[in-house]
Amino acid sequence: METNPRGIPKSPFVERVEDYVSDKEPVEAVLRKFQEAVSKYKFMEVSSLQRRKVLEEKIPDIEKTLQMVQFLAKEAQARENGEDDEPVETDFELNETLYAKATIVPGKTVYLWLGANVMLEYTVEEAEALLKEKLDTAKHSLTTIAQDLEFLRDQITTMEVNIARVYNWDVKQRRLQKEGK
Template sequence: MSSIKESEANYVNPRGIPQAPFVEKVEDYVQSRDQVESILKSFQDMLQKYKFMEMSTLRREAGLKEKIPDIQKTLDMVKFLDASCNTDGELESITTSYELNDTLYAKAKITPRDTVYLWLGANVMLEYTNEEAIDLLSSKLKSAKDSLESCKEDLEFLRENITTVEVNTARVYNWDVQKRKEDREAAELK
């Protein structure tokens, strides 16, 4: 007879995070009182791993929340330039402000073209046609949004497992305290 739910014993979420087993019957889970300390230590190790994964996922989520608006803004601009380039076949200059620094902007007149340059990171910039840029940015935006949803699911999953491990720890600890109390009372009666 197992004191851990069989459905939880080997479950792993889609991103490979294992589910913490819930100890249903402490007396079945702890074979002897000598095991209590090692069981509590294993629960603490598991709790630390879950908290580390939670912090890592929170950082990833924060990065995605920062990145998604930038991708969206770039995609909107490329779509605007593409629409400006395709009207009437005649190219008109557009007056715009662009950011030089965090609080410093300059005005410029630009003539829309059928190509744009995108920063890819690591000081790399590539030229794309408007259609290629829209496809690339759309796929990056979708990927970032999907990753953000995965982060949210993982955080919920991790928080549930942190709670489960904390409850298991409390139950094993309280069981041990109760057994010690019973042993003390039995020794006093003798």
């Protein structure tokens, strides 16, 4: 069975309904199987949409953090070169709508929140490399999710067309049987 690069199976296109419907597999069973496939594709679509939403929220945060680390690196370099020895005054975000005044003395290390109430100390260079890697990974994931969503929409459409074809074929066969009696 064909799949996309992330293992999502490609749905078959029913050209000849007779190839799918038989005494062993009646129309109802084929329709049920196709409906299950549509349900699975829709579940994968919802899951992908949720992952996309999380990434779309996470990417701006990573970019903002990276910009701040780069700013602090520049300030630390200026401080080291004797160009500027003033601390940096800023508003520190505690929550989405809550800020506190902060005075930062730029140095060679920064602290990054990793999640789950965990914060680690990194050198500025390590922090910048880590954030760039996380940003690249998040953007790549966003691209693959967009591709998966497009693929899933195509598979859902194909399966819905298959269901309609099998159903219409069944209606036609019943009409022919009725006329033949």
